[in-house]
Every structure is written in structure tokens, then in C-alpha cells.
Amino acid sequence: MTLSIWGVSVLLFLAGLAMVVLRRQLLAMLLGLELMINSVNIALVYTGSLWADAEALSAALLILAIAAAEVVVGLSLILKLNGAGAPVDSSGLSELKG
Amino acid sequence: MNLVPWSLWLLIASPVCAILAVFFFVRPRKPQWSHWPILGSCALVCLAATDLTSRVYAGMVLDVPVAIWMLGGDWYLPFGFRVDGLGTAVLLMVAWVGALIQVYASGYMKHDPGFSRFVLLFHLFYLAMIGLLVSNNFVQLYLFWELVGVCSYFLIGFWYQKESARRAALQAFLANRVGDFGLMLAVLLLMAMTHGNTSFSSVFRLLPAAPTEMVTLAAFLVFWAATAKSAQFPLYFWLPDAMEGPTPVSALMHAATMVTAGIFLLVRAWPLISSIELLPQLIGWVGAATAIGAGLVACAKTDLKRVLAYSTVSHLGIMAFALGFGETAPAVFHLLTHGFFKAVLFLCVGNIAHALGKASVGVDETGGLAAKMPLTFGCFTAAALSLAGLWPFAGFYSKDSILDAAFHQGGLQAAAGVAIAFLSSFYIFRMLFLSFLGPRREQRGPGHAHEGEPVLGIPVFFLSLGAVGAGWLSGPLSRLLASGWMLRTGMSPVPDWTWNGLFASQACALAGVGAAYFLTTLRPQWDWDWRRRFPRVERLLESDFGWKPTVAAFSALVVEAAGMFSRGWDTRLWDGLVESTADWAKRGGERAASLATGQLNDYLWWMLAGTTGLLYLVLR
């Protein structure tokens, strides 16, 4: 049982990572970011509940809130970027290099 | 300190004070008077030398350290004087000949713009030569040895505007420097072997205990240094070119005194040289070869000073030849007499050049000078007779003692002795007849030549007296040389002349004179014809049997190799190495920068790779 929960959370984490690394659209990458954080939450909640440790659960709750905050910042940055110039994706963002 | 006689102090102090006085006081104000203090110091030096010689003749031998020159912990280097028979004998000749030549020079160089510089340098050389003769240890001898070399450099190159004078000066100094390489290494080896001693007495005392192959090397290196300074075979090439200097310089340095320093060193270090069994023979053979070779070349030279230069090389060869079979006293005796008559010959050539108003005189510009310049002709003839070794003159006594010993050795040495006797009389009388007797068709004749002013004449006259009378002093000389001689076996006295020795040497000498007379006056054009008929022989003699071109080629090779080495090795390799490390960093930067593509996904991929690496380390 434990293996499967942690297995799922790891798989979801890696899916999120793949999303962030492989996808071109910034929003897709943001989704990937969200997925990574939530996958950790699953593992944390399960392990916490195993030892009846409420701290883990409250931590999971706070992490949820932090993830939300992060999405807000991410979305605002992406929208400002699109607003500023032609809508561009991650591969287009390469003026800063060398 | 108190046992040092006043004359020894005066000997050194007076030239030093004279030089400083002239440099600081006379030269800035009255350059044309700068020779008076110098001549005064010459007089004092002659006085001191004579007094020292009489003391040594009376039996006094002085070897006293005066001060500590260098000091390093328990290692120290003394500064001291050694006054013994050998030293004072040569000192006497050097002092008097030097003084007279400096009187002559103050007249000869009066109208030269660099007069005070000349007089100063000349007197500095005089001081250096005297210092060399009275020093009591190798390093001090090396000090004056080098100082003499430097003075000869500045004096040969005195008229530095002339390209030939500049090249001659540099050649002379570098040749001497090659010799000094040998002497310095020898001194270092001797010091290493005798754990820190340098004075002659202590070194010779401790020599038997030293490893033999090191002693042989040191002895050979001392001989190597002597060949450079006394113009023996391998390193003699600088002396003929040294004639570029003013005539008094050639007279004093390159005839009478400086070049004899090499022979003086060999005799001074005779206990070291004689302890190696093969070395004296080697010195003898080199001496013989030099004497004969130089004699031959002298016969073919046209410039008067070049003839005398090669004659000096030849006579130095004779002295070395004498040393070859252990005849140290005759060698020193010949050194003294040669000093006198060679100085006279040079000064006469100087007068001729002065009269003709030219720096150097060729054979075809003179001819028939006897009438115009009787005093010079008289002195020249006396010196020529002495050089040829004809009976009553000084040259006979010293040369005969050497030839006599050579004949006793028999075989090859005897043949060499005969050849030397014949050649030396031939080339000097050829020069005499060509320049003084009736102008020939090829010669332009004396022109308005006339006897120079008295200051040039008187020194020549006194010197010619020495050239004539010096021979009769062989008895007192051998007694003088015996006192303070370092070898236990004592110094064999100068053998007086034997009848059959007399006949043999006079025969050769007269044969030489006859041949010279025949070829110059009876066949006046001969001296010019044979050059046309035997061009190859002329080229051979002109190039000193091919030795001068080889030396020139060798020095050019060294300079070129240094240039190539420096450009190739130093600039390209080391600098190249340094510059390459700089652009190695730049190239590395280029490749690394290519990774920073600016793509966000690449960055994230790299982050992932980094984390995977860390995790791998955990799981390992």
C-alpha cells in the first residue's frame, strides 16, 4: 500500500517535471509546477495519516495555500509577458544568453 | 705592516694618486697639462722599482698579506704583496720601459683631442701591470690581469671613430676574456682543492695533496689563459689587429709589457706547471709552432707595425719554446731584452709615421729614410741587430742561451731553433733595408720626412742603449731570479754563451741578413713580384695559414646561434606558452558559453540533471 501511494506521488511528480521541461507553452509549464507540488501533498498526507501526525496534515494545508500564492504570481507574470509583446512561449524567450 | 719597505707603498700609491689628481683636478681645468703629474709618478715608480730590485738583489724576499679583501665566515681572501727575484726583474724592465714610453707618448699624442684621456688610460695600464707583478695571490693577480685587459680594450679602441679600431678592440677584449675564463676557473679549482687558500706559497705547498686530475686541469687552464694574453697559437689572432691603437700603445702594451704577462704567469706558476709531466713539452711545441708560423707570416707583411706585431708573437713563441724544456731563466732574460729592443723598433716606426704624418705606414710609402732620419735609423739598426741576435747586442745573449739549450736538446728542437734564428733576422733586416735604403721603383720615397722633435728622440735613444747593453746583465740577473724562487730545486742560472753555440747562431743570423739584403737591394722588385707569381702562397700567409677566417666564421656562428636561440626558444616557446594559456581560458569560455543557450527548458533540464546527479551520489 505504502509503495503504491509513494509510487503514485513520485510518478505524478515526474510527470510534472516532464511537463515543465518538455512543454513549450508557459501556462503548460505552470500546470506542471502545480502538479509537482500536489503530488508531494499526496505522499505527505498519506504518511502523516499513517502515524496519525496532524502536523503533516496542517503542513499539507499550508502547502496548498503556498501553491495557490505561487500560481497567482506565475499567472500575473505570464499575462504581463503576453501583454507586453507578441505572445511568446518558453522557446522564444532567448534574448538573454551567452 | 712595518716590515713593508717604503718603496713598495710608493710603487702603488704614486700612480693611484697621480690618476686621481689628474682626473679630478687637472683634466677639468688644464687637459693639456695632464701629462706632468703622470710623468712625475713614472719617475717615482722607476725610483721605487730600482730600490726594490736592489733590496731583492741583496737577498730580501717579501711575501706579506696587507689586508683582507673578501670575507665569508671562515673563508677569506687576502690582499697582499710578493716581492721576489722574478717579480722585481720584470718590474724593473716594465717600470723603465713604461716610463720612457710615457715620455715619448706625451710628445707623440700632444695634438690629439683626447690627450688627457689617453694619458690617464695609459697610466692606469701602467698601474695595473705593476700591480700584476707584485701581487701575492692568484685572485689579486686575476684582478690586475683583467684590469690590464680592460685598459688594452680602451687604448686599442682609443680612436673609436675608426671601424677597424672598434672591431680590433672588441676582438682583443673577447679573446682575452676567453683566456680569463680559463684563469678564473683555474683559480676557483685551486681554491677548492686547497680549501680556501689562494696565495702562491700556500697553494704550491698544498698542491701535492690535491687530486691529480684536478691539478692537471687547473694547470692546463693556466696555460690556456697565458696563450690568450701572450698571443700563443690558438688565441694570438687579436695581437696583429691590436696595432690599430696609437703607436705608444703598441710599443708599451703589445710589445714590451702586457703580452709578456702570460709568460710571467707561467713562470710565476711554474711549480704548478712543472708538476704535470707532459705540460711543459706541450708549451714548448706550441711556442715553437707559434714562433715559426708568425716568423713566416712576418716576412710577407707590408705594413711596418704588422711586421713588428708578428715578430712579437714569434718572440713570445720563443720564450714559450724555452719554457718547453725547463729553461725558465733564459725565458725571463729574453723577456727583458725583448722588452727593450721591441720597444725601440716600435718607437722608430712611430717616429717614421709621425714624420710622414700618417697613423700607420706601409713598406711602399717608405724607402731611403736613412738620410732624412739618421737618429731613428741608428736606433732602429741597433735594435734590429739585437733582435736578430748578432754577437755584441743584448738579443744575442738571451736568444743564444735559448738556442744553445735547444741545440743541446738536439733533433727537432735544434731544427726549430735554426729556423727561428734565420727567420727573425730575415724579416727584421728585410724591413730595415726596404724602409731605410734607397727608394725603389715601387716606393714613393721619404717625401719631406725629417727627424721629430727631441721629446720623441731621447726616449728612443735611451731604450736603444738598453737594447744594446742589457745582454751583459745575465750574471746578476740569474742571481736576482734565484732569490725567492719557489721551487726547491732552485732556478738554473742563465748559461753563458759557448763558442760552438755562438758560431751556429751567428751563422744562421748572418744567413738571414744576407738573404734579406739579396732579396731587397739586389733584386729590388722581388718583394712585389713574388706576390704576383705565387698568389696562393700570398693568400695563405695573409690569412695566417687559414686561422683568421676560421676564427671569424666561429664568432659569426656564435652570434647567429644566440640570435636564433633567443628568437626561437625564448620568444616563441616561453611567450607562446604564456599567451596560449590566456586563449585556452578564452576557448574554454566559448565552449561553456554555448551551453547557456537562453532556453528556459534547457536550464530546467540542467537543474534536473544536477539533482539526479546528487541523488545518484546518495544511492551509490
Next chain:
Amino acid sequence: MVELVFWFSAILAVIFASFMLAQSSLFASSICLLAVLMQAATLFFLSGAPMLAFVQVLVYAGAVMVLIVVAVMASPGPAPASIWSRLSLPRPLVWAGLILPALEFALLLWAGAFPGGGSMGAALSTQNQIGPILFGPYALATEAVTLLMFLASLAVLDS
């Protein structure tokens, strides 16, 4: 029975995650993400933290996904030629970069270091502690998170 539901939602979550990765349109991807988060909520519920599950649904379904959908709608422009990023590294290296961590985690899981045992449905009582903890020992953390969310909102303003 609880096992069955658990396995069902776990597999469903993974499937939806892979769909999300492969979808070309952003809208579809976000919907798949919502589905995965809902499965996560069910897993919370199964792990004995129903309140958390409820909060998860509330926060994500309610607020976050709405924001994202609006953002997706707001960003105009034709769908780009390919949804994959132009990685300048060679293809095999990229895949290795992704496969290797998976293997490493698999090794971790296989190593069995994880705390096992225990029934799926833990006592409900633990979730009652959340409140006192959040405002007890974790008070500083809660304060900090609220201030963080406030600061995040500043990002939206552009003066």
C-alpha cells in the same frame, strides 16, 4: 473495498497526468490537471483526512483552475506549431534526463525504506488536531503563509 477504490483513483490519476502531458490544447491540459487533483482529493479522503480533501476540492476546483482557464482563454494567438520545447541538447540526453530520476526513485521505493503497514483508512480523529496545531505551535507558519499570499497578490498590481 477501500483498497479497490484506492487503486482505482491512483491509476486514474496517473492516466490523467499522462493525458495532460500529451494534450496539444492548453484547455484540455488544464481539465486533465483538474481531474488529477480531484483524484488526489479522493486519496486524501481515503487517507483519513476528509477535511483536507474538501479543502483541496474547494481551493483547486473553485479558485485555481478557474483562474487558469480564464488565463488560457485570455491568451490569444494560434496554437504554436509544436507544443514541445526546442531543447538544444541531443534527444537521447533529454530522455535520459527524465528516465534516470524515475529509476532512482524506483530504486528508493524498492529499497523498502518507506514506513509500511497500517490500514488505509486511519482514524478520523487526527484531522481534528489540525486546527489547534495551525493556531498553536504552527501559528507562526500560518501567519507567514497569509502574509505570503497577500504579497503574492501585489504581483498583480502594476504601478
Next chain:
Amino acid sequence: MNSAAFPVAVLAPHLALGLGLFAALLAGMGRVGERPLRVLVVAALGAALALVWAWHRTQTGGPLIRSDEFSWLGQLLCYGGAIPLALVLSGGDISAALLLGSALGMGLLAVSGNLLMLFIGLQFMSLPGYVLVSRQGRPRSYEGAVKYFFAGGTASALFLMGLALHYADTRSLALEAGSGVLSEAGLALMGAAALFKIGCVPMHFWLPDVYESSSPELAGFFSTSMKAAGFLLLMRLVALGPDSALAGSLPALGALTMIFGAILALRQQGLQRLFAYSSISHAGNLILGVGAWAAQGARAAGAAPVFFYLAVYLLMSNGVFQFLRASSAVSRGDLRGLGQRDPSQAAAASALLLSLAGIPPTGGFLAKFLIFWELVKAGLYGALAVAGLATLVSLGYYLGLVRDMVFEEGDRLDRARQASLSRSLVWVCAAGALMLGLGPSLVSALARALGGGG
């Protein structure tokens, strides 16, 4: 709000910053000008510094709090690093609030004794950072901000995974050492996030782009305070497992970072990008310091060289970036002949550059010397050799800049120099860097404070 849960003494500086934040926002509503806002921010930071200095010995405990020597020294560094930015802050009340927020985040991270608190601190200091970068109004600031956001987001996700793994092993979120492979894996992941923050080589790619896109003074803030906070996080994690894989890999990573940063900086033409890579190189040096500290058992007193280096680097980096702002030079060409145009600035900048290069008698040398000294004591000779090589390469561009400024002929002295606060800040930092060089005794006092009294 019982006092146990909220140790007032420890959190006083954070309160001050929080109040400052809200005051700034209120002032913003009242259309207050730039200058009063700057004064407010500096006052808040100053108050926080004073409170840290005054009360750092009073309380240590608290549920999520662990306030030991590391935390008060860390706070001093973080708040100190923000002051130069505060003095020249532009961007109105929002930027002021964001700056104070970020500083508050660093403070939280410094005093946290709990993994969750670490995560919150990490996010708390990063989010305002992303927004600050986007608000610079420079041509590519949005691009920089987005890159920074996604890189930072991924790093914090990794940190979270590490946290979960560590929790799975130690059953508690407290900052204690775990024994199993899981806790070491957790440490590794959390360490990766910390290494990202300080710009260690494989995770450094974001740093030059962000520094180039942000304004010089902001880059100064990032390179000093943010880096100090990153190192504080790294040292907390390494303290958990001195012989863990993370601690073991530090010397290699540090050496790689140093040489990589130096070589890349050598070819840069843009000055901000050059100093970004130079800050990566210095980070490599610090990583070596932490590696040597870990190799010698990670005792508290042993961390003195790292803290001294951070302090000197704070002055040097802020000084250099303020110089870039004062001279508004963009590429290396702009500096050519500055020696003639503006001798005093050129002199101060040269002093700073020589200190960055690590030439005695500057502070930079003493800092680098202490790190080399630790490497020798820890026996890490390979890393020492690479560090030496990197210092030599770094000399190439530091001296290159000095050469461009001082040796090239510029046009005559231009009188019309706008006397700005940055110019004096450059002098203050240069003087500070040189003074620190003269006092090895400072270092021993630091060591005593760390190891002994506390």
C-alpha cells in the same frame, strides 16, 4: 497567542519588517514621493538590524524557531545586503513592500527550526524576488522574471519532495538528522534547491539572465542577501548530515562552479552579466568553504571563514553594482578611460575589483585566504588547485576592467557628474572592503562568537 508559540525577542526584527511593509503600502496610498519611501524602508531594515543585534542572545527556543549564532549572523547579512538597494529603490510603494517582504522571508528562513518553516521562508523570499525582477521596467525584465519564476518554482518543488522524503524517514518536520537513505535523499533534494539559490554550476543558468535583466542595484541585492540566505539554508542542511552525499559532493561542485564562473566571465562583454558570472565564481569559493567546513565535522565555530567571506562579499558586490548604477556603464567599452573622466570613482572601483580578485592587502584576499586555509586543513588539495587556477583566471577580467578604466586614454575630466547616492555608496563599500582586509583579528572574534559565547 501564548508567548511560547510566539517568542517575541526572536521575532522582533520580523515584526519590524512587517510593520515597515504595511507602512510602505499605506504611504503608497497617500502618493508619497520616492525619498520618504526610501527612508521608511531603510528605517525598517535598520530597526530590524538593531533588534537582531540587541536581542540575539535572549531567546533561542520556540516551536518552529531555532535562533542560534547562524540565524542572527545570517539575519545581519541578509538585512545588511538589502540596505544599498533600499537607499536607491525606485518603483514606488509596491517595490518597497516587496523588498521588505523578501527581507522578512530571509529572516524567517534564518530563524526557522522546522523544515516547513524553511520552505515557507524559501518561498517567502523568492516570490517577491520574481515580482521585483518583473517590475524593473527594463527591456527584458519580463523574460528574466519568467525564467527566474519557473527555475525557482521547480527548485521549491524539489525542496518540497525532499521535505516529504525526509519526513518519511524522521517522522517529524523538525530540523533533525535522519539515519536512513530516505533522509539522505531528502537532504540531497533540499540541497539541490539551496544550490540552485546560490548558483551552483548545473543549476546556475538562470542567474546571469536574471542579473542582466534586473537593474544593477537589484542584482546587488540578489548577489548578496539572496546568496547569503541560500548559504544559510545550505549550511542548515549540511549541519543535519555532515557526512551525507550532499556534503561530500560540495568540494567537487564548488571547484567546478569556481572555474566555470571564472572562465565564462572572462569572455563577457556586458558588465552585469560579467559580474553575474563572477558572483557564481565567488559562490563556488564559498561552496568550497562549506565543503571544507563539513569535511571538518561542521562544528559551529568552523563556519567563521564562510560568514567572513559572505560579509566581505556583501560589501564588494553591492559596491560594484552600485558603481555600475552610478556610472551607468553597460558594456566593458563604456568603462574605457574612466580613470581620466572620473578619477575618484575609478579609484574606488579599482579597489573593489582588486578586492574581488583577492589581492592583498584587501578584504577579498583575507576572505579567500581563510577559505584556502580551511581547504588545506581539510586536506582537499584537488579543490585547492582548481580554486587557485580559477583565481588566476578571474584576475584576467578583474584586472582587465582596471586596465580599461585606468590605463586607457579617456576624454578630459567631465565636471558635470551627477553626484548621486550610489557614488558615495561605492566609496563606502570600497572602504569597508579594504578595512576588513586589515583585521584577521575580526575573524577570530567571529569564530569566538560562533563557537563560544553565541
Next chain:
Amino acid sequence: MTLGWLSLAWMLPALFGAAAMMAGARARGVALWGSGLTLSLWFVLGWTYGLEGVESLSESGPVLAWGIRYALFTDGLSWSLCGLTAFLTLLSLLSSWRLRVSAAYWACFLWLEAALMGVFLARDLFLFYVFWEATLIPMFFIIGLWGSENRRHAAMKFFLFTFFGSLFLLLGLLGLVSENHRMTGGWNWDMAALTGPDGGMGLAIFLALILGFGVKVPIVPFHAWLPDAHTEAPAAGSVMLAGVMLKMGVYGILRVAIPAFPKLAWDLLPWLGLLAAVNVIYGAICAMAQSDLKRLVAYSSVSHLGFCLLGVFSRTPEGLTGGSLQLINHGLSTGALFLLVGFLYERAHRRGLADFGDLASRAPWMTLFFSIAIFSSIGLPGLNGFVGEFMSLAGMTRVFAGLAVAGVLGVALSAAYALPAYQAVFWREPGPGSVSAQVGDLDGREKAILWALTVLMFAIGLYPKPWLEMIWSAMQGLQL
């Protein structure tokens, strides 16, 4: 911590440097006062206290960190080198009297003097290293700001190369102190009390130290910076660079490397001696091929420093004392040569051998001083060059005769590069592009400077005993 006389010795020039920096137009006067006062301080201290008294002036403050403390001391060797520094600084400042330069020029020289004094007085290794590197900064600016054509490249190359060397020195010092700690348990940075480990680690540290000091000496493979730095530096700069800064390397070897590894230095003697001999020959050969006067003198310095090394590595009493005295001699003769070349450059802005000719008739005083300096540098007995060279060679012959042969060959070669150059500049008639017309003779100031150097050259050459005794007192510990 009470600051004694020795601290004043290096702080005085530093303070005057700062004053000169502020003095603006009057910087020249302030600088002269500063260097003059330092020289007189050196002389007064030496005179009133005598050598033993000066050694008792050593001072050491409290331990700052890990055994590092502010400690100064002096003995025969370091006191004579301090004298040389003060003397040459005064002369080089006097020689650049007419240059139109900014106040920074004078300040840099005084700071350079302060750093050099510090190097020769430092007892604590950390302090030694700080002063050692601090000398680089003023020299970097002197070459870079007031040098000739491609001064920038030369300054960069000089700094990078010497820094490369001092990195090795740093690693060596750190290794030495940590190994010493491992052996004795206590932190000790005192130069005199440090003994290195033996075995592989000891060898590594010794080689690092020799490399670190060798770059400064310079030992041949690491001399690439020297010709450029000397050619491009201003005249006064090259006097300081050749006159004093090259000596820091040999001083370091004498003071740090040999006392810490006495046995190892003896075992490695053949290799170290070989390095020195290569230095002598290599420098002479490269000098022969130079067409620029300054580069020629620079390469001759490489050859002369080779003699110092020969003497020092022989570890015999006469070798050590002779080698150390050669440091002073080389300072005087090369200082004089660089000053003369500087005066030539000041008048005609050219340094090539082909650019001059027949200066003997145009500038007799310059010819006199140049010939004395050139003959002192090729080791004419009676002048100071010979004393140092002969004692070094005497020392090395006793230990390893083969290397002494190379040394004596170097003496012979020195004439081969010096005299052709002398003739090209002073005797040869002016070539087509020559600028001899612009060269006037020396004026009073320049003559006074060169008289000071020439008198010293003769004094050491003819009666070196007092100097040798002073240096010997410092050499007791080093001999084998």
C-alpha cells in the same frame, strides 16, 4: 600593541605616499621628503643601534588568529636590502624629477617602497605574504600608467605571471604551516621557527615554495614576464623592478624555503644548482641577441640573478654571503644602467641600439658612468660585480664544480653581450636613423645620482669587508 621603529620604517613611506596623493601639484616635493626621510631613518637606526642593536628592534604583537600575529624583525641581510630599497627609491624619484606626471606617480613609488620594506622586515609568514603581493599593485599601475608603447599588455602579463607564482607560494605556505601544526600541535606562522615535514609532502611544499619564489627571481622557465615588464616600465620603474623586486625571490628562498627544508635543499642541490646555471647561461645568450637596450639589461639581470642563486644554493659560507652581496651589487649596477637608459629615453624617446651612435664625443660624462656601470655588471674585478660573482662561484666550486664551470662561462659570455652594445651606442658613428644629435650630456642632478651609485660600486668592489660581515651575521643558520 606598541609600534616600534621597524613599523615606522615601512609606515613612513606609506603615509608619505598618501600625503603625496593628496598633495596634488606639490606631490613631487612630498615624495622626495618621504623617501629622503626613510633613507635617513634607515641610516640613523643602523648607525646608532649598530647591527646587533637593530636586530634587537624586532617587535611582535598579540596573536590575531591561528597563530598569525603582526611581527617584524631584521638582521644583516634584511637590513641591507631595506637600505638598498630606500636608496634606490630616492634615486629613482630624483631621476624622474622632470617628468610631467600626476601625483599618483609619486604615491605609487612610495607605496611600492613601503611594501618592499614590509617584505624585508616581516617575520610572520602571513604578513610576509600580504606585503609580497602588495608590491604588485603599485608596480602594476607604474608600468600600466606611465610605461611606453604597449605598456598595458606588459602590465597585465607582469601581474598575471607574478600572481601565478605567488599562488604557488600561498599554497606552499599554507601547506607548510598546516604540516607544522600536524607535527608540533601549535599554530605557528613565525618565519624563523617553521620546519617543514620530510617525505613526499615536504617535497611538494618545497617545490611549491621554490616555484613561488622562482617566478619572482626569475628562474628561467618562468621569466617570460621580465623582458616585457622591464622594457615597458618607465625608467624609475625598471630601476625599482630590477633593483629591488627581483631580490624578493632570492630573499624568500633564503628566509623561508631553505630554513624550513635544510636537508631537502641539500639533497636537491644538483637540480637547484642546474636551474641557477641555466639561468646564467640562458640570460647571457638571450642578451646577446637583443637590439633594445632595456631588454638587454633585463636579460642580463636574469643572468646575474643566476649567480646569486648559484651562491645561495651552494650553502657554503662564501657562497651564501657572496650570493647575498650580489643581490646588492646587482641592484646598484643594474640600477645605474637603467637610470642611464632612462636619461637617454628622456632625451631622445628611443631605446634601440641602432638609434644612437658616437655618444662618446657628445656626452662624455654619460659615457664614463655607462662604462663604469657596464663593467661592474660584467664583473670587472675592482668593481662590485666581481666580489659577489667570485664568492658565489668559489662557494659552488667547493660543492659542485661542474655548475661553477657554467657560471664562469656566464662571466665570459657577459662581455660578449655587454661590449658590442656599449660600442654600438657610444663608439659607432651614428647610423641613418640615429637620434644622437638630440642627446645632450648629463646635468648636475643626474650626475649626482650616478656619482652616488658609482662611489658605492667602487667602495663595495675595493673594500667589501664591512658589507660582507653585515650579511654574514644573517647567514649563520643557513650554511650546511
